Amino acid sequence: MFRRPDALWIYAIIFVAFLYGPVLLLPVFALNDSNFATFPLAGFTLRNFQSMAANTSMIMALQNSLKIAIGVALLSTALAMPASLALTRFRLPGGGPIHGFMMLPLVMPSIVIAVALLVIILKILGIQLSLWTVAAGHVLICLPFCMSVLMSRLEGFDPNLEEASRDLGCTAWQTFWRLTFPLAAPGVVSSLLMAFIISFDEFVIAFFLTGTENTLPVYLFSQLRFPNRLPGVMALGTLILVGSTVLVLVAELIRKRGAPSANPGDI
Amino acid sequence: MVALPGIDRAEKVRDRDQIRRWLRGYGLLSPAFLVMVAMLALPIAALVLLSFWTQSGYELDRTLTSANYGTLVELKEEPTIWFGIPFYFAYPVPAILMLKSIVMSLMATTAVIALAYPMAYFLAFRVHRHKALWIILITIPFWTSYLLRVFSWKVVLGFNGAINSGLKALGIIDEPLEFLLYNPGAVVLTLAHSWVAFAILPIYVSLEKIDRSLLEAASDLGDSRWKRFVRITLPLSAPGTVAAALLVFIPTVGDYVTPTLVGGPGGTMIGNLIQDLFLKRNDAPLGAAVAVAMILLIGVLVALFLWAIGYARIRARRT
Amino acid sequence: MTDVSPIIELRDIRKKFGALTVLQDISFDIAEGEFFSLLGASGCGKTTLLRILAGIEQPTGGNLLIDGQPMAGVAANHRPTNMVFQSYAIFPHLNVEENIGYGLRNMRLTKDDARERVAEAIGLVKLDGLATRNAHQLSGGQRQRVALARALVCRPKVLLLDEPLSALDKKLREEMQLELRALQRMVGITFVFVTHDQEEALTLSDRIAVMADGRVLQIDSPRGLYERPASRRVAEFIGSMNLIPGHVAALTGNGARLDAGDLGMFGAEAVGSLRAGAAAYLALRPEKLTLAAGHAGSGPNRLNGEVREAAYLGDRVHYQVAVAGLDQPMAVSVSNAEGEGFSLGAPVCVSWPEAGGLILAQ
Numbered sequence: 001m002f003r004r005p006d007a008l009w010i011y012a013i014i015f016v017a018f019l020y021g022p023v024l025l026l027p028v029f030a031l032n033d034s035n036f037a038t039f040p041l042a043g044f045t046l047r048n049f050q051s052m053a054a055n056t057s058m059i060m061a062l063q064n065s066l067k068i069a070i071g072v073a074l075l076s077t078a079l080a081m082p083a084s085l086a087l088t089r090f091r092l093p094g095g096g097p098i099h100g101f102m103m104l105p106l107v108m109p110s111i112v113i114a115v116a117l118l119v120i121i122l123k124i125l126g127i128q129l130s131l132w133t134v135a136a137g138h139v140l141i142c143l144p145f146c147m148s149v150l151m152s153r154l155e156g157f158d159p160n161l162e163e164a165s166r167d168l169g170c171t172a173w174q175t176f177w178r179l180t181f182p183l184a185a186p187g188v189v190s191s192l193l194m195a196f197i198i199s200f201d202e203f204v205i206a207f208f209l210t211g212t213e214n215t216l217p218v219y220l221f222s223q224l225r226f227p228n229r230l231p232g233v234m235a236l237g238t239l240i241l242v243g244s245t246v247l248v249l250v251a252e253l254i255r256k257r258g259a260p261s262a263n264p265g266d267i
Numbered sequence: 268m269v270a271l272p273g274i275d276r277a278e279k280v281r282d283r284d285q286i287r288r289w290l291r292g293y294g295l296l297s298p299a300f301l302v303m304v305a306m307l308a309l310p311i312a313a314l315v316l317l318s319f320w321t322q323s324g325y326e327l328d329r330t331l332t333s334a335n336y337g338t339l340v341e342l343k344e345e346p347t348i349w350f351g352i353p354f355y356f357a358y359p360v361p362a363i364l365m366l367k368s369i370v371m372s373l374m375a376t377t378a379v380i381a382l383a384y385p386m387a388y389f390l391a392f393r394v395h396r397h398k399a400l401w402i403i404l405i406t407i408p409f410w411t412s413y414l415l416r417v418f419s420w421k422v423v424l425g426f427n428g429a430i431n432s433g434l435k436a437l438g439i440i441d442e443p444l445e446f447l448l449y450n451p452g453a454v455v456l457t458l459a460h461s462w463v464a465f466a467i468l469p470i471y472v473s474l475e476k477i478d479r480s481l482l483e484a485a486s487d488l489g490d491s492r493w494k495r496f497v498r499i500t501l502p503l504s505a506p507g508t509v510a511a512a513l514l515v516f517i518p519t520v521g522d523y524v525t526p527t528l529v530g531g532p533g534g535t536m537i538g539n540l541i542q543d544l545f546l547k548r549n550d551a552p553l554g555a556a557v558a559v560a561m562i563l564l565i566g567v568l569v570a571l572f573l574w575a576i577g578y579a580r581i582r583a584r585r586t
Numbered sequence: 587m588t589d590v591s592p593i594i595e596l597r598d599i600r601k602k603f604g605a606l607t608v609l610q611d612i613s614f615d616i617a618e619g620e621f622f623s624l625l626g627a628s629g630c631g632k633t634t635l636l637r638i639l640a641g642i643e644q645p646t647g648g649n650l651l652i653d654g655q656p657m658a659g660v661a662a663n664h665r666p667t668n669m670v671f672q673s674y675a676i677f678p679h680l681n682v683e684e685n686i687g688y689g690l691r692n693m694r695l696t697k698d699d700a701r702e703r704v705a706e707a708i709g710l711v712k713l714d715g716l717a718t719r720n721a722h723q724l725s726g727g728q729r730q731r732v733a734l735a736r737a738l739v740c741r742p743k744v745l746l747l748d749e750p751l752s753a754l755d756k757k758l759r760e761e762m763q764l765e766l767r768a769l770q771r772m773v774g775i776t777f778v779f780v781t782h783d784q785e786e787a788l789t790l791s792d793r794i795a796v797m798a799d800g801r802v803l804q805i806d807s808p809r810g811l812y813e814r815p816a817s818r819r820v821a822e823f824i825g826s827m828n829l830i831p832g833h834v835a836a837l838t839g840n841g842a843r844l845d846a847g848d849l850g851m852f853g854a855e856a857v858g859s860l861r862a863g864a865a866a867y868l869a870l871r872p873e874k875l876t877l878a879a880g881h882a883g884s885g886p887n888r889l890n891g892e893v894r895e896a897a898y899l900g901d902r903v904h905y906q907v908a909v910a911g912l913d914q915p916m917a918v919s920v921s922n923a924e925g926e927g928f929s930l931g932a933p934v935c936v937s938w939p940e941a942g943g944l945i946l947a948q
Contacts, residue, residue: 012389015382019408019464022419025429029422037422038432083299090292098296102303107514109521111538112558115545116310119317119555123327140306143299160675163642166662167669168689168740172291178688182679194410201412204523208545217414224418224528234422237415244411252403284644284659 023241030234037230048235058236061219064131065200068215072138073195077188079139080146085180087147088154089162106144113140114208121209129211137205142195149194149255153187154180186254193251197244216240318555327552335556361540361557365564368537371451372519375458379515380508382459383466388500390467391474402471409464417528420457424448424529449531457525462518466511473507474500509578513569520565521558537561593618593744593776594639599648601634601800608634609800612648616744616778621770623779623787626797627823632780633672635797636746639778641665653743663692668737669746672753674729676721682708683717685732689740707739710769727758734766738773747779751786763789784824788812796820812871816858818946821869828875828916830868834860834945842945844868848911849889854943865948872919874942877905877928878935888937891916893928903927907936 029037033045052058086092087099105113117137121127161183165175181188203217210218220236223229318335321328339361346353349363356362386405394401408416423429424447431443447453477500485495523538530536537557544554573579592615601609609631616622624632637643638650641662650657653666668689677685686707690700708717711731716724724732730750737745751759751766767790770777781787787794788808795805804816815821818829832846842856844866852868860866881890891909901922906915916936920927928934 008385008389008393011385012393015386016404018382018460019405022423022460023408023411023416025422026415026419029429036427036432037425037429038427039429040432040436079299079302082295086292086295090288090295092289092292092296095292098300101308102299104303104307107517108307109518109538109561111521111523111541112314112562113307113310115541115551115554115558116314117306118545119551120310120313123317123551124313136306139302143303147299157678158673158675160671160673161677163640163662164669164671164675164677164736165688167640167642167665167667168736169663169692170689171663174692178691179677179679183677197410201410201414203412203414208542217412220414220418224421233418237412237418241411241415245407248407248410249403252406 026234026241027238030231030238032231035228035231037234048231049239051232052235052239055232057214058216058219061214061216064213065216068131068135068138069196069200072135072142072199073192075135076139076142076146076195077150077191080143080150080191081184081188084147084150084154085176088151102147103144105141110141110202110204111208113137114205117205118208129209131210131213131215133209133211134206134215135199137209138199138202141202141205142198145194145198146191149191150184150187153184153255157183190251190255193247193254197247197251201240201244314555315559317552318559320552322550322552325549335553336560338553339556339560361537361560364535364537364540365561367451368520368561369564369568371455371536372458372516372522374455375462375519376512376516378455378459379463379466380470380512382463383511384470384508386463387467387470387474390471391477402468405464405467407464413461414524416461417457417525420453420460420529421448424453448529449534451530451534453529453531454526454534454536457529458519458522461525462515466515469507469511469514470504471507473504473510477503506578509573509576517565517569521561591618592616593620593653594778595649595651597649597651599635599638599645599650601631601638601643602646607800609638609645612802614795614802614805616776618776619774621767621777621779621790621792623781623791623794624797625781625784625787625794625823628782630797631800632782632797633748636669636748636778636780639744640667640669640746642669666743667746668740668742668744670730670733670737670748670750672748672750674733674750674753676724676729676732678721680721681717682713682719682721682724682732685721686735686739688736693740703739707735710738710773711735726753727762730754730762734769738769738775742775744776744778747777749780749782752781752783759786766790788824796823798823814857814944815869815946818867818869818948821944821946826872826917828870828872828914829946830870830912832866832868834862834864834866837862842866844945846911849909850884850886852887852943852945853940854945855941856945858947860945860947867946867948869944869946870916870938870942872904872917873902875916875918875936875938877907877918877920878937879928879932880935881933882935882937887940887943888935889916890933890935893930893932893934896927896930898927905934907934909936 025037028041030048031044031046032041033043033047034041083102087095092098114137117133117140121129121133127133161179162175165179166172170178201217202215203221206215206218207221214222216236220233220240223233223236319331319333321330321332321334338358339356341357342355343357344355346355347359347363348354349359352366354362390398390401390405421428425431426443426445426448428448430447431440434440435443481499481503482495485499486492490498520536521538521541522536523542526534526536526539530539541554541558541561544550544557594616596612596614599609599612600607612635624635626632634643638645639652641657641660641664657665677688680688683704687700687704690703693700695703705717708714711734713728713731713735716728719728721729721732730753733750751762754762763786766777779787779790788811791808793805793807794811796803796811798819804811804820806814806816811820811824815824815827821827821829830844830846830849830852832844832849832852835843835845835851837856837860838853840855841853842860844852844854846852846868854868882888889909891907893905894908894915895906897904899922903920903922905918905920905928907918908915918936
């Protein structure tokens with residue numbers, strides 16, 4: 001049967017174009033041989049990418065961001081895994097409100113989280129701002145995402161499986177390592193990748209909570225003030241976009257495979 | 268049946284079993300929960316506390332006072348007029364920015380829902396093959412750098428941006444259109460674009476959950492396609508749509524990146540004021556009061572909205 | 587079965603989920619080596635009782651002994667029971683061999699011993715050649731066999747089966763019933779089998795507990811349940827039963843006489859506790875009845891009526907016979923070997939031997 005082109009299909013295609021259009025201009029202008037982001041295109045160049053290798057402050061910022069993102073991904077997944085188990089497997093009194101509380105950072109404007117952390121760190125605890133404080137803030141905003149991913153994975157499989165494992169003589173600990181963890185593994189990988197991306201791309205909290213050192217988004221933001229650095233910014237942005245897209249693709253493909261339902265937006 | 272003496276003891280054992288099970292559950296939950304308490308609940312409490320202190324020069328005065336909130340609501344005789352609306356506040360900036368942020372965020376949210384709903388409908392009812400691929404295609408932009416997505420609009424709308432230079436190259440205009448960037452419209456457009464991908468998923472999930480036989484039954488009972496949509500599909504997808512609207516509205520009211528990059532002087536929002544008070548004007552207590560007032564106002568608006576549409580009823584219907 | 591020592595002893599087991607009582611007053615024994623079924627409609631509590639035996643659910647009250655040991659506070663992994671789940675609960679990340687060997691890893695066995703036992707179990711459930719097959723490549727029947735082997739390989743004292751055949755189609759189910767019965771005889775392990783299918787329970791079991799509303803109504807052998815149901819509910823649940831209402835006119839030794847008003851007086855064996863004057867039923871199985879053409883004069887153990895419906899089943903013919911004075915038509919099942927049938931509307935006489943009926947309490 002041949003589908004006649006209907007309004008919804010046309011809308012969907014325009015929608016996707018709208019969604020991707022502006023962002024796709026970044027690689028276009030980054031590869032354009034001009035100091036301005038303007039049409040008509042002047043010619044092809046890799047100069048903007050080549051010059052990045054010599055940009056030490058950018059490379060420092062990149063290293064900082066990688067360090068934070070890797071640590072945040074590991075820590076928030078490690079925290080989210082037992083919590084997700086507790087909320088999906090034990091019918092705990094008060095489980096619902098606790099879950100709601102833990103999802104709160106999803107809807108909090110990030111500027112509120114940023115200033116609240118800033119207040120307690122500077123005015124109450126009197127700790128110096130550093131990459132550590134940025135990482136702490138990032139763990140907070142990553143936790144709800146990690147928990148959503150892991151909980152939907154854990155809810156997806158037959159509760160009889162764990163009962164069967166106990167019935168066959170395994171303790172709770174053995175059941176976790178022989179059954180639950182292997183089955184949740186795609187969710188764990190996807191949780192790690194998502195937390196990594198969120199932390200790596202996050203700007204507002206890093207902007208408020210960083211000390212003297214920059215993360216990559218903070219560095220990028222500082223460059224936006226200088227019009228003559230626009231081509232470099234777009235080259236950097238292109239690389240970040242490509243990197244994030246690859247990671248998201250991997251995370252989503254791993255999560256979708258074998259998962260009966262995946263709905264990170266359903267909270 | 269003869270009562271056995273062992274029963275009471277056995278029941279106590281079982282109670283202890285249940286309690287031990289709960290304790291294990293709470294034990295698993297506690298690391299993440301304590302992190303959330305230490306890094307969300309306590310900081311918010313600290314923020315509230317700070318909003319009752321005052322800043323005098325470089326010193327923080329730790330006597331409790333409602334002076335900051337007083338500053339926010341202190342009245343004066345002749346009003347500051349903003350878009351024809353009189354503000355009778357001595358220091359009208361927070362109130363004006365608050366109203367402006369809410370209005371802009373509402374506009375962005377409306378645009379997001381209007382754009383996202385047909386797309387979610389398309390995904391749920393029209394896409395049969397490669398559904399997962401479509402969903403990934405829609406989700407990717409949300410996960411890629413917010414900063415870059417906002418920045419890309421600056422490239423599109425700028426004085427020397429893609430639209431202006433493109434139109435000029437085509438000979439349609441001679442001078443760049445200045446009204447594209449640095450205004451509230453640009454902020455609303457950029458916010459809508461940045462958040463639309465996030466709103467599709469909850470709507471899609473609630474559409475996907477609708478039992479297809481309900482739609483067939485409606486047709487069988489004489490509904491046209493349009494009537495069927497209004498009478499069945501729309502009400503049953505309301506929970507997801509409302510959730511999507513809130514997930515967009517709440518964070519965008521306090522957004523900082525978008526107004527900073529594409530808003531210009533006319534497009535500033537409440538987030539800019541908070542940042543300004545904390546980092547530039549060194550009046551963190553007043554900034555804290557503005558942030559707390561913003562959260563409270565958003566909370567009240569959301570509660571009013573949910574009450575007005577009868578959200579409890581809508582949710583209960585979902586079974 | 588009383589001569590064999592009990593492997594499971596249930597004493598006044600109760601279970602509540604919040605305010606909802608799902609089991610009460612459950613007290614009975616299951617003998618070693620028995621094939622015991624829990625039979626009842628869905629929601630009667632039979633699966634909950636099975637899960638209490640397995641240690642997955644804890645009872646709210648009462649005592650449970652398995653092999654003489656009290657089970658209060660003993661977790662599922664320390665009980666000498668293994669379970670075949672209704673969903674089979676095949677571990678999706680493991681292959682057939684690994685699934686079956688799952689429980690053996692928790693026993694102190696050498697690698698060789700474990701491998702030998704898995705191979706033996708694979709042979710026992712006829713899965714030869716599928717040892718390295720992945721879980722998702724198995725058919726329903728094969729999954730059921732893996733679940734069975736996985737539980738049996740641990741050599742439990744009691745094997746618990748939660749409607750293990752309900753997901754299979756009719757033909758495969760009947761095959762598996764025979765195989766399951768043969769398997770149980772071979773391994774000699776006590777089987778506790780949950781089902782809602784009375785035919786399945788009758789085919790497989792040594793004894794059956796009929797359950798309803800969280801209680802056990804009757805425990806007996808299949809023949810005992812069918813021939814001597816203790817109450818109207820059991821009679822109606824197992825097979826079909828004609829019930830003629832009346833009240834007890836007299837008690838005679840182990841029998842009774844029922845006064846059914848205009849329909850007359852009927853004598854039959856009495857079941858359960860009957861008092862003179864109390865409301866009761868004469869219960870008649872459809873296949874115990876015979877039909878004769880034309881109306882007969884009034885006499886013991888017969889009723890006149892006319893054929894309302896006839897259903898031709900090949901080996902048997904089922905008739906519905908309307909009898910004046912009875913709300914429900916009587917169901918009569920006649921062997922097809924007995925000549926020509928009766929046409930609709932034909933006057934007939936329904937009769938039965940006195941030993942073919944039962945008097946049941948209300």
